Every structure is written in structure tokens, then in C-alpha cells.
Amino acid sequence: MTQVSKSIDGAQDLGPDYADLDSAVAVDLVAANHILAHNGVLDSFGHVSIRDPRNPNQYLQIQAIAPRDAAISDLITFDLDSNAINARGRPINRERFIHGQIYKMRPDVKAVVHSHSPTVIPFSVTEKPLRAIFHNGHFLGQGTPVWEIRDHAGEQNNMLVLNNELGRSLAEKLGKGSVVLMRGHGNAVAGPDLKTAVFRAIYTEVNAKLQMQAVMLGGPVNFLNEYEQQKLQNVDRPWDTWKKQVGAV
Amino acid sequence: MTQVSKSIDGAQDLGPDYADLDSAVAVDLVAANHILAHNGVLDSFGHVSIRDPRNPNQYLQIQAIAPRDAAISDLITFDLDSNAINARGRPINRERFIHGQIYKMRPDVKAVVHSHSPTVIPFSVTEKPLRAIFHNGHFLGQGTPVWEIRDHAGEQNNMLVLNNELGRSLAEKLGKGSVVLMRGHGNAVAGPDLKTAVFRAIYTEVNAKLQMQAVMLGGPVNFLNEYEQQKLQNVDRPWDTWKKQVGAV
Amino acid sequence: MTQVSKSIDGAQDLGPDYADLDSAVAVDLVAANHILAHNGVLDSFGHVSIRDPRNPNQYLQIQAIAPRDAAISDLITFDLDSNAINARGRPINRERFIHGQIYKMRPDVKAVVHSHSPTVIPFSVTEKPLRAIFHNGHFLGQGTPVWEIRDHAGEQNNMLVLNNELGRSLAEKLGKGSVVLMRGHGNAVAGPDLKTAVFRAIYTEVNAKLQMQAVMLGGPVNFLNEYEQQKLQNVDRPWDTWKKQVGAV
Amino acid sequence: MTQVSKSIDGAQDLGPDYADLDSAVAVDLVAANHILAHNGVLDSFGHVSIRDPRNPNQYLQIQAIAPRDAAISDLITFDLDSNAINARGRPINRERFIHGQIYKMRPDVKAVVHSHSPTVIPFSVTEKPLRAIFHNGHFLGQGTPVWEIRDHAGEQNNMLVLNNELGRSLAEKLGKGSVVLMRGHGNAVAGPDLKTAVFRAIYTEVNAKLQMQAVMLGGPVNFLNEYEQQKLQNVDRPWDTWKKQVGAV
Numbered sequence: 003m004t005q006v007s008k009s010i011d012g013a014q015d016l017g018p019d020y021a022d023l024d025s026a027v028a029v030d031l032v033a034a035n036h037i038l039a040h041n042g043v044l045d046s047f048g049h050v051s052i053r054d055p056r057n058p059n060q061y062l063q064i065q066a067i068a069p070r071d072a073a074i075s076d077l078i079t080f081d082l083d084s085n086a087i088n089a090r091g092r093p094i095n096r097e098r099f100i101h102g103q104i105y106k107m108r109p110d111v112k113a114v115v116h117s118h119s120p121t122v123i124p125f126s127v128t129e130k131p132l133r134a135i136f137h138n139g140h141f142l143g144q145g146t147p148v149w150e151i152r153d154h155a156g157e158q159n160n161m162l163v164l165n166n167e168l169g170r171s172l173a174e175k176l177g178k179g180s181v182v183l184m185r186g187h188g189n190a191v192a193g194p195d196l197k198t199a200v201f202r203a204i205y206t207e208v209n210a211k212l213q214m215q216a217v218m219l220g221g222p223v224n225f226l227n228e229y230e231q232q233k234l235q236n237v238d239r240p241w242d243t244w245k246k247q248v249g250a251v
Numbered sequence: 252m253t254q255v256s257k258s259i260d261g262a263q264d265l266g267p268d269y270a271d272l273d274s275a276v277a278v279d280l281v282a283a284n285h286i287l288a289h290n291g292v293l294d295s296f297g298h299v300s301i302r303d304p305r306n307p308n309q310y311l312q313i314q315a316i317a318p319r320d321a322a323i324s325d326l327i328t329f330d331l332d333s334n335a336i337n338a339r340g341r342p343i344n345r346e347r348f349i350h351g352q353i354y355k356m357r358p359d360v361k362a363v364v365h366s367h368s369p370t371v372i373p374f375s376v377t378e379k380p381l382r383a384i385f386h387n388g389h390f391l392g393q394g395t396p397v398w399e400i401r402d403h404a405g406e407q408n409n410m411l412v413l414n415n416e417l418g419r420s421l422a423e424k425l426g427k428g429s430v431v432l433m434r435g436h437g438n439a440v441a442g443p444d445l446k447t448a449v450f451r452a453i454y455t456e457v458n459a460k461l462q463m464q465a466v467m468l469g470g471p472v473n474f475l476n477e478y479e480q481q482k483l484q485n486v487d488r489p490w491d492t493w494k495k496q497v498g499a500v
Numbered sequence: 501m502t503q504v505s506k507s508i509d510g511a512q513d514l515g516p517d518y519a520d521l522d523s524a525v526a527v528d529l530v531a532a533n534h535i536l537a538h539n540g541v542l543d544s545f546g547h548v549s550i551r552d553p554r555n556p557n558q559y560l561q562i563q564a565i566a567p568r569d570a571a572i573s574d575l576i577t578f579d580l581d582s583n584a585i586n587a588r589g590r591p592i593n594r595e596r597f598i599h600g601q602i603y604k605m606r607p608d609v610k611a612v613v614h615s616h617s618p619t620v621i622p623f624s625v626t627e628k629p630l631r632a633i634f635h636n637g638h639f640l641g642q643g644t645p646v647w648e649i650r651d652h653a654g655e656q657n658n659m660l661v662l663n664n665e666l667g668r669s670l671a672e673k674l675g676k677g678s679v680v681l682m683r684g685h686g687n688a689v690a691g692p693d694l695k696t697a698v699f700r701a702i703y704t705e706v707n708a709k710l711q712m713q714a715v716m717l718g719g720p721v722n723f724l725n726e727y728e729q730q731k732l733q734n735v736d737r738p739w740d741t742w743k744k745q746v747g748a749v
Numbered sequence: 750m751t752q753v754s755k756s757i758d759g760a761q762d763l764g765p766d767y768a769d770l771d772s773a774v775a776v777d778l779v780a781a782n783h784i785l786a787h788n789g790v791l792d793s794f795g796h797v798s799i800r801d802p803r804n805p806n807q808y809l810q811i812q813a814i815a816p817r818d819a820a821i822s823d824l825i826t827f828d829l830d831s832n833a834i835n836a837r838g839r840p841i842n843r844e845r846f847i848h849g850q851i852y853k854m855r856p857d858v859k860a861v862v863h864s865h866s867p868t869v870i871p872f873s874v875t876e877k878p879l880r881a882i883f884h885n886g887h888f889l890g891q892g893t894p895v896w897e898i899r900d901h902a903g904e905q906n907n908m909l910v911l912n913n914e915l916g917r918s919l920a921e922k923l924g925k926g927s928v929v930l931m932r933g934h935g936n937a938v939a940g941p942d943l944k945t946a947v948f949r950a951i952y953t954e955v956n957a958k959l960q961m962q963a964v965m966l967g968g969p970v971n972f973l974n975e976y977e978q979q980k981l982q983n984v985d986r987p988w989d990t991w992k993k994q995v996g997a998v
Binding site for chain 4: 633634635636638709716718719720721722723727728731732737738740741742
């Protein structure tokens with residue numbers, strides 16, 4: 003598990019670009035970076051974003067640094083074609099198109115996580131779908147789709163979502179779901195709010211571990227049924243304790 | 252493994268509701284929350300309770316927050332129908348009926364743990380029973396029962412134990428045993444005292460890991476026999492060191 | 501992994517019983533307790549001992565507390581029948597006969613570890629022997645014996661080595677080897693000095709993990725041959741850094 | 750995971766031997782030792798080296814201590830036959846010939862890591878090659894070679910690379926690749942610079958875990974193809990955050 007070493011100070015100045023942004027929103031986005039790193043979902047790579055509460059045609063993400071090093075001053079605004087509006091020379095994530103295209107196609111989505119969540123990747127290169135095996139993984143339903151970049155960029159691809167076309171095909175594969183796997187790469191998670199997206203990213207990894215262990219035990223696996231997968235989820239309780247764990251207040 | 256960040260101060264005022272409660276009992280219950288989180292049995296969810304030493308028709312549990320954040324001031328008293336007696340607006344665990352119904356049916360039980368202990372869940376959705384594979388898992392005996400909520404709430408259930416009827420059917424499935432698995436959800440552990448219940452919750456997880464590894468190695472597994480499962484267990488030694496680990500004195 | 505929270509102070513008074521004992525020896529024995537806990541070999545249970553350098557018919561072990569809580573003042577001397585010479589009311593380990601009987605039968609052995617080292621236990625209840633799979637596990641040779649308590653105490657046994665007769669049968673099963681597994685319980689490790697015994701206890705666990713993974717990968721496994729298992733082992737380098745890790749100097 | 754307890758101070762005096770060496774280079778080499786220990790690639794053993802930027806016929810490595818204890822004052826210079834130039838009585842790694850011979854045969858290589866990276870070892874004793882299963886393991890290509898010491902030193906070998914002849918045969922097995930496995934022992938990783946070698950050493954372990962899990966899930970595994978394995982890798986971002994994690998600046 004990664005170690006979160008920076009405290010997150012909500013009182014820190016957001017600067018003129020974000021004078022009209024609720025500072026609690028910014029703190030939560032920074033905290034989400036730390037939480038996802040602390041829980042082993044994000045390593046040095048991967049990113050989390052929120053739809054801009056001030057303008058639904060924009061999203062917010064930190065500059066291209068390791069998530070566990072995120073600070074308030076790292077915020078950058080993007081339009082939905084993933085053009086940076088205020089990068090000012092700071093590096094931006096090359097795969098940001100994942101975020102922009104999901105926001106474009108899914109008005110209901112307010113937060114997106116792209117990760118290399120480790121136990122999920124094996125499900126992207128084998129044939130058994132990742133499915134809801136316990137109640138906190140309910141949002142995975144009867145199976146998550148796998149996006150194969152070769153179907154869109156051909157055999158000679160570079161594995162990454164480096165433009166809007168690839169981002170759009172990934173968003174289409176996600177469809178109305180919560181999670182889409184990316185073959186030999188990772189996954190993308192969508193949520194109606196930041197807390198839910200973070201919860202889903204973490205419990206996608208947990209569910210993958212449980213499913214792998216069930217496969218090892220052998221025999222048929224008793225997955226959640228179509229009704230059970232609709233379980234309402236309390237995400238406030240884990241969010242509150244995760245924030246404490248990474249030193250956010 | 253979760254990190255326990257709060258120290259537990261036995262000298263803290265318990266307030267008027269608990270003026271007649273031995274403060275060491277309260278400290279131990281708070282410590283149990285931290286111990287179970289620290290040992291990876293409880294995550295943000297799950298709960299532990301004790302039968303009220305002042306009145307066997309009551310039990311004590313913290314309010315509905317993450318166990319690793321538990322403090323003395325979080326204590327709430329419930330009757331055995333799981334009505335809160337002194338919540339005063341604090342949130343209470345929706346699945347508290349697990350506790351109340353086990354206390355009702357089992358006068359010998361003085362402490363209950365409900366968890367999503369990770370390695371145990373795969374045994375609840377596959378066909379091999381979780382069994383005592385090493386001496387410290389002796390209390391699992393020749394196999395633990397699995398409670399299937401569909402048998403009681405139908406295919407259209409919400410996976411949770413949200414009322415006394417479901418709690419009672421779970422307690423019946425537990426029977427005279429120490430542990431009952433809940434399909435696709437978690438497990439409930441009962442003990443004659445808090446230390447033993449905590450010991451069993453932690454070693455249920457350890458036993459599950461060992462059994463899974465034995466299955467991976469292949470071939471027949473040599474489980475404990477019916478005599479060996481009756482081993483007397485020293486629980487004071489692990490309890491003492493676990494309390495030190497979480498900063499309780 | 502357990503957390504070692506106590507520093508180990510070699511300058512601490514050993515008391516009159518140990519006035520003639522090199523304090524560095526005592527510090528190393530206490531450090532070994534912490535090292536084995538820190539490396540996940542010992543949990544709340546298990547014990548490590550050394551043959552008394554002042555008298556080969558005695559051995560030294562801490563009182564019956566969790567190894568990670570060991571301090572210099574916890575030392576107790578035993579004769580080889582495992583009678584405590586200076587317990588003075590302190591609790592002693594019920595399975596100390598493992599140590600006494602190995603020292604009796606094996607004059608070359610100067611240190612013994614008994615643990616529930618987790619990945620080793622599955623090899624004690626299945627049919628594939630634990631064998632040297634990589635160079636640092638060389639001392640495991642072509643396979644470790646498994647001691648079955650039922651062969652000595654019958655089906656109605658209590659799983660523990662609670663007397664000299666059982667200890668002797670365990671020592672006989674160990675024979676001239678370094679490690680003997682105890683079915684459904686743990687293992688015992690012997691070494692020509694404390695550093696080597698600690699090294700072997702830790703690398704028995706590492707070797708077990710590697711062997712389990714090799715089994716999962718499938719196909720025949722290429723184990724060390726009979727010449728390779730005789731590799732000379734540098735144990736000073738890991739010992740020095742392990743001592744630093746647990747705060748011993 | 751090991752704990753890095755020493756901070757790394759770039760301002761520390763390098764001494765007269767390294768008056769003409771950029772101190773940032775020395776700090777990075779020390780940091781690499783800590784990073785590889787912190788990420789579980791190096792335990793008490795293993796070593797990392799860089800080709801001397803002042804003289805391509807030399808390489809730099811710390812004295813033979815545990816990597817997590819490395820300090821600036823531990824630096825030693827070797828020629829490519831692995832003779833120490835300025836050891837001054839300090840112990841040197843017995844298997845340093847791995848480094849010298851790879852630098853000799855591969856002018857493009859500027860950094861080498863030799864480790865017992867745990868999940869990689871099982872691939873060295875079984876028959877499925879370790880292959881690139883996800884984008885960050887691209888450098889593993891269509892399979893890594895396995896060096897069998899018995900082919901060079903016979904059945905009566907001591908498992909270690911203790912001379913230039915064995916080092917040369919290992920370097921030949923590496924060929925033009927990035928990683929070579931050593932049967933029942935570990936692996937060697939080569940890179941065009943230190944950051945890349947460290948990245949590869951860490952992601953070789955990650956890739957091995959993913960591949961093992963994919964094997965457990967069963968069925969055919971969809972590995973990276975020959976074009977995808979050429980992916981350009983950003984190593985600055987993980988390097989920057991890893992350095993922060995171990996306290997290097």
C-alpha cells in the first residue's frame with residue numbers, strides 16, 4: 003500500500019481561477035487522489051476527475067504528477083474535448099480523453115477514475131467477466147465490458163487513450179455501466195458524484211480479489227442476481243474515514 | 252491493513268448513561284473496534300457488540316461510523332429487538348438486528364462481530380465449507396453454515412439484515428456454532444466474551460487464508476477431527492498484544 | 501505485518517540471574533523475538549530460544565507473552581526437561597518442550613524457533629512436501645518431514661506439544677534436518693546459532709510462498725538438487741538490517 | 750514491504766574519490782537502493798549499480814550491506830572485471846560479476862539491478878515464460894529468458910554468480926533484452942539509465958503478479974503483441990514520487 007505523506011489543507015488559497023469554486027470541492031478532489039493511492043488503486047499513474055460544478059462542459063483534474071503527491075495548487079480545468087484551459091505550462095495527463103469523452107456521453111456522470119488497479123487487470127486479458135460477487139461490488143452487475151484497443155487502433159497501437167476518438171470508443175463500451183476494463187492496461191470507473199466513483203474504484207478492486215479467490219476454490223460461483231445488484235450504497239461512511247486516513251478535514 | 256490513528260483513553264468521561272458501567276468494559280469495546288480494523292477484519296463497515304453487563308436484555312455498540320474511528324463517546328445501548336435506547340440523533344447500524352437476535356437466541360453469547368472479512372466471503376459463494384484447518388481455527392469445527400438471504404427474503408432481496416425476522420433466521424442458521432457465513436456478504440461471529448469473539452473473528456480470516464492455500468496446493472486436505480476442534484484456547488495473550496498495538500491501555 | 505513498537509535497550513539491567521551472561525546475547529534473543537514478529541513469522545504466539553552459552557544443559561526463552569512485546573526483563577532459564585529455573589511466577593510457554601527436546605537430541609543445535617508461520621501450515625495438511633525451491637531456502641533440502649500428533653497422542657489429542665514425550669517424538673521427526681512441520685499447527689526450526697535459526701524461520705516462509713506460486717503456475721517444478729542445497733549462507737547481512745528495523749543496536 | 754528508515758542527504762560529503770562526480774548522481778544511486786527495498790524488489794540481498802558517468806569502463810555500487818541501509822558514504826567503484834578500486838576494507842558483493850559483465854557486453858546499458866524479486870522466482874522454475882501482460886510491463890516482450898547455472902557450472906554448482914565466466918554466460922543469456930531470470934535464484938534487469946532500470950525492476954514484479962493471477966483465472970491469456978511491447982515509457986513520474994517516498998530530495 004502506498005503511503006500518503008502530505009496533509010491536505012482546505013484553507014490553502016485556490017488562486018484566481020477558482021475564486022468561484024467551493025473550496026470543499028477542491029479539497030475533496032485532492033483527497034480523492036490521496037485516498038485512491040492509499041488504497042492501492044492508483045500507483046504512480048492513473049487519475050481522477052470531477053465534472054466542474056460551475057460549468058458542466060468542463061472537468062477538473064490535477065496536473066500530471068503521482069496522485070499521492072496531489073495538492074490544491076495542482077488543479078487544472080479542461081473542456082470536454084480535453085483541452086486544458088489553465089495549464090500554464092504544467093504537464094497534463096496524456097490519457098485525459100478518457101474523462102472528457104465519458105462526461106460528454108454520460109450527463110449523469112459527475113466523476114471519473116482511471117486506474118491500473120492491480121487485481122482487475124487479469125480479468126481484462128482472460129475470458130471470465132468481472133461480476134458482482136458480494137454486496138459492496140453490486141455496481142459491477144452481471145459482468146463488466148472489456149475495451150480492446152486493437153478493435154479501434156489496430157494491432158499497431160500504443161496501448162494508450164491518446165485522443166478523443168479512442169476516448170469515445172471507450173465511453174461507448176462503458177455504455178450505461180459503472181466500470182469498463184481496458185485490455186492489458188486498467189479500467190475506468192464512472193459515478194454520479196465523487197464519493198461514489200471513489201467507492202466504486204476501491205470496491206472494484208476488492209470484488210476482483212474475492213472473485214479470483216472464489217475461482218481458486220473451484221466449482222460454480224453464486225453471483226449477485228439482477229435484483230441484488232441494485233442495492234443502494236452508503237458511501238458517506240467509508241468516505242469520511244478514508245478522508246481521515248489521508249489527513250484531509 | 253488499516254491504520255489505527257486514534258488513541259483510546261480509558262479515563263475519558265463515559266457520561267451519565269454509563270455511570271454504572273465499568274469503564275474497562277467500555278474501553279475494551281472501543282479497543283475491539285480498533286483491533287478488528289487493524290487486523291483487516293473490519294473495513295469501513297461491520298460492527299462489534301457486547302451484551303450489556305448491567306442488563307442481559309441489552310447490548311452495547313458504537314454509533315454507525317467506521318470502527319477504526321470509534322471513541323468512548325460513541326457508545327449506544329440497544330434492547331434485544333435492536334431499538335436504540337440512547338441514540339440521541341446519532342446514526343445507528345442498519346444491520347444491528349444481527350446482534351439483537353443472536354443475543355436473544357443464545358444466552359451463552361456475550362459478544363458478536365459482523366464483518367466483511369475478505370477471505371471468508373469466497374467460501375460463502377462456493378461449495379466447499381470453511382472448516383478448521385489448524386489449531387487456532389478449531390472453533391470452526393467440521394464446517395460453518397452459510398446463510399442464504401434468498402431463502403428468507405426471496406430473489407428480490409437487498410442483501411442486508413434490515414429487520415428482526417432476517418436477524419432471527421440468521422441466528423437460527425448459526426445455531427449452536429461460533430460462526431455463520433452470509434452469502435455474498437460476510438459473516439457473523441459469536442463468543443462467550445469479547446476477547447473470544449475478537450479472537451474468533453480474526454482467526455476465521457486466518458483459517459480461510461490457510462484453507463484457500465491448501466486447496467491451491469491440491470489433493471486431499473487433512474482437517475482437524477471432532478476431538479481436536481475442542482481445543483481450549485488461550486485468548487488473553489493475543490488480546491493483550493492487540494490492545495497494545497492499537498494504543499489502548 | 502506486525503508492528504514492533506518497543507525499542508530494545510542493551511544497556512538495560514539483566515538482573516542477578518544473568519550477571520554472568522554477555523548482555524549482547526540477551527539483546528539478540530530479545531531482538532530475535534521482535535524480528536520474527538516484524539517479518540510475520542510469529543504472531544501473538546510462537547517462541548524462540550537459545551541454548552544457554554553458560555551451560556549447554558539449559559536454554560533461555562522469554563516468558564509467555566507475545567514476541568513483539570519481548571523485553572530483556574522477560575528472560576527465563578530452563579533445563580532440558582523444560583523445567584523453569586527462575587520463572588518467579590511469570591507465565592511460561594506451554595509448548596516449551598519442543599525446545600528442550602531438540603536441544604537434548606541435537607548437541608549441534610544452539611537456537612530453536614517454533615512458529616505458526618502462515619504459508620507453511622498448508623504444506624502440513626496436504627501431500628506435496630515443502631522443498632528448497634530457491635537458493636535462500638536451500639536448508640529445506642529435498643523435503644521437510646511432517647510430524648503428525650495423532651501418531652503419538654492418538655485421535656483424541658489436543659494439538660499441542662504439552663510434555664516431554666511429545667517433544668521427543670517431534671525432535672525425532674526433525675532428525676538431522678533444519679525444519680519439521682507440525683500438522684495443522686506450525687513448524688519448528690533448528691539452527692547452529694541464533695542468526696541462522698532466525699534466517700531459516702523467515703526463509704522457510706518465503707520458500708513456502710514461492711513453492712505455492714510455482715504450483716499455481718503449473719507443470720513440473722525445478723527444485724534445488726542435492727548439491728545445491730548445501731549452499732553456504734551469509735546470515736550476517738540480513739541479521740544486521742533486521743536488527744536495525746526493530747530498533748535494536 | 751520493507752521500511753526505509755534513513756533519510757538521504759544529497760549535501761553529504763562524497764569524499765575525495767568522488768570529488769568529480771555530480772552529487773545528484775550519487776544521491777540517485779543511494780535513493781535507488783531505498784526505492785527498490787521500499788517496493789519489495791530487494792530484501793536484505795540484491796544490488797543496483799550504475800555505469801560510472803566519469804568513465805564507461807567503471808561502475809558504481811554500494812558496499813555489501815542491505816540496500817535499505819545504503820548511504821552516500823557506501824559508494825565503491827569497480828572496473829568491468831569487477832575488481833574494486835576503492836573498497837578500503839569494506840565488504841563487496843560476491844555476485845558483482847553480474848553487473849560488470851552486462852556493462853561489458855552491452856554498451857547501451859547504464860544501470861543494472863540484481864534482485865530476488867519474489868513473484869518472479871516461480872517463473873524461473875516452471876515452464877511458462879514471464880511475458881508482457883500489461884502496458885507497464887511492455888519491456889518484457891514475448892518472454893524473458895531463463896539462465897540455468899547448471900548449464901555452465903554443472904550439477905555441482907553453488908547457485909551464485911561468483912566469477913566473470915558465470916557473469917558472462919548470464920549476460921549472454923540476457924542478450925539484447927531487458928530482463929533475464931536466474932533459475933531458483935532471482936533476476937537481472939538492465940536499463941539505458943538508472944530510472945528506467947528501477948522502473949523495470951519494479952514492474953517486472955508487478956507483471957509477474959498479474960500473470961500469475963491471469964493463470965489462476967484460467968483460459969488463454971491475451972498478452973501484448975510485438976508492436977505493443979515497444980510502448981514508450983514515462984519513467985520520470987514514478988521516479989519522482991518514489992524518491993519522495995524514501996525521503997530523497
